[in-house]
Amino acid sequence: xxxxxxxxxxxxxxxxxxxxxxxxxxxxxxxxxxxxxxxxxxxxxxxxxxxxxxxxxxxxxxxxxxxxxxxxxxxxxxxxxxxxxxxxxxxxxxxxxxxxxxxxxxxxxxxxxxxxxxxxxxxxxxxxxxxxxxxxxxxxxxxxxxxxxxxxxxxxxxxxxxxxxxxxxxxxxxxxxxxxxxxxxxxxxxxxxxxxxxxxxxxxxxxxxxxxxxxxxxxxxxxxxxxxxxxxxxxxxxxxxxxxxxxxxxxxxxxxxxxxxxxxxxxxxxxxxxxxxxxxxxxxxxxxxxxxxxxxxxxxxxxxxxxx
Ligand SMILES: Nc1ncnc2c1ncn2[C@@H]1O[C@H](COP(=O)(O)OP(=O)(O)O)[C@@H](O)[C@H]1O
Ligand SMILES: [Mg+2]
Numbered sequence: 001x002x003x004x005x006x007x008x009x010x011x012x013x014x015x016x017x018x019x020x021x022x023x024x025x026x027x028x029x030x031x032x033x034x035x036x037x038x039x040x041x042x043x044x045x046x047x048x049x050x051x052x053x054x055x056x057x058x059x060x061x062x063x064x065x066x067x068x069x070x071x072x073x074x075x076x077x078x079x080x081x082x083x084x085x086x087x088x089x090x091x092x093x094x095x096x097x098x099x100x101x102x103x104x105x106x107x108x109x110x111x112x113x114x115x116x117x118x119x120x121x122x123x124x125x126x127x128x129x130x131x132x133x134x135x136x137x138x139x140x141x142x143x144x145x146x147x148x149x150x151x152x153x154x155x156x157x158x159x160x161x162x163x164x165x166x167x168x169x170x171x172x173x174x175x176x177x178x179x180x181x182x183x184x185x186x187x188x189x190x191x192x193x194x195x196x197x198x199x200x201x202x203x204x205x206x207x208x209x210x211x212x213x214x215x216x217x218x219x220x221x222x223x224x225x226x227x228x229x230x231x232x233x234x235x236x237x238x239x240x241x242x243x244x245x246x247x248x249x250x251x252x253x254x255x256x257x258x259x260x261x262x263x264x265x266x267x268x269x270x271x272x273x274x275x276x277x278x279x280x281x282x283x284x285x286x287x288x289x290x291x292x293x294x295x296x297x298x299x300x301x302x303x304x305x306x307x308x
Pocket of ligand 2: 044045046085161162
């Protein structure tokens, strides 16, 4: 049987009387990178902590490669790699020593652990810092170290919680490339972020969470087509015929006396100006615009708010 890499099934989680997660369900397939996007406090970290088995759901379950995280935690854990939001390694130990110690839990001998440690430190770009004490690692280095730990088991499912947050451009590029490699290797990756544009060039699909609920699941192509190119047009003498003319070029919206044209393809600004002038309009303003990804994000959130 081939399993979807992991499925989150009707997870609800209360903290006291506060419902942090309300019946969350989604799945991530083999070779798929899914962005998990929501504002701060939406419930991303809580979801991920439940997925990796460090927090129990009030109800619901997560099935990882066929194993239940609530009933078969040990087996499920072997299929999971996790880089937490704020990896805390305020340890006096040298990175490689701590790695060897942790690898012991996976049944590796000291020499095996040392060999694997060298290889993984190299893969995560920490070769030069193997002997440095963890408490002297920067946040980015801690994230790389957490990644090396998460790879000990060669898991097929990864959970990255705000992994790009606080990284320099080099660190960001490193994680992007790594996630793409995981995808090619057929692994499943869930990638949380509070910034939609951050996952734009990484995710195949985005699950949007807002106030503990899934409000939308969209492919990156769908999201990009929501953020279409647009033109803002203003004429000093509009009349009833004007929208008809503009409709030939794109979808027309009117806001503050300005006509906003939304396109599927690339707009031909000159052609539009020519036609407007030929029809006796005096064009005050015409400029390119684009609905940004963050606007798409807020639109989705807004729609979810209206439904409640
Ligand atoms: N251990 C906890 N005790 C009480 N409330 C919590 C706890 N963990 C998270 N929360 C609350 O649950 C909500 C979701 O938090 P979190 O999952 O960390 O959001 P995100 O990662 O999307 O920023 C927030 O309102 C947060 O304050
Ligand atoms: Mg978080």
